[in-house]
């Protein structure tokens with residue numbers, strides 16, 4: 001399971017060997033198209049679980065959002081700083097994580113990376129999250145880890161926190177993830193207990209893969 005050391009090793013290998021076919025320097029079309037469907041104010045702190053060094057990080061920061069990316073593999077974060085031609089900042093050790101901060105610059109808000117295992121993020125220690133964005137995070141995890149992921153996300157979000165999530169459906173092929181297929185039913189099963197869900201749209205590619213975009217909004221806990 002991806003939360004264990006053994007499951008995580010594949011990610012260290014992938015980054016070491018440059019097998020990062022999931023990565024794009026450009027913003028994801030679905031993010032650019034659907035982010036405005038959320039009511040996230042400029043200056044809001046946006047959590048990106050399992051963030052890699054995605055082009056979405058910069059795009060969100062250029063929208064004025066303070067990005068908090070959580071990434072297991074330090075090499076990915078080092079590589080982000082290299083790509084920005086920025087010197088690697090001093091790391092700040094936090095419980096279970098090493099923090100790297102890129103301060104606000106002209107044309108963009110600050111970007112913070114917590115390097116460590118997303119599942120070890122402590123809601124009590126984490127900064128307040130105003131919104132989140134999941135691209136290739138849920139679908140990077142095997143089935144057994146996805147329930148824990150959904151619960152962790154719920155734990156990190158106050159009521160009314162909104163997020164965009166992209167799931168993946170594939171036609172008639174065996175599921176040899178990552179990326180894993182996560183059906184609409186599974187998205188509902190995982191998130192509906194803690195989030196209101198709205199299916200915003202989908203995009204199918206020539207390989208028979210369909211990305212489905214969801215708006216999630218954290219429900220208030222039920223009172224007795």
Ligand SMILES: C[S@@+](CC[C@H](N)C(=O)[O-])C[C@H]1O[C@@H](n2cnc3c(N)ncnc32)[C@H](O)[C@@H]1O
Nearest residue numbers: 011022050051052054071072117118135136140
């Ligand atoms: C499929 S990639 C997606 C990266 C990014 N979201 C993107 O769209 O390019 C998944 C990323 O999650 C990281 N990762 C995997 N398990 C993790 C965990 N438990 N905690 C934090 N990061 C993790 C991997 O190192 C990898 O960079």
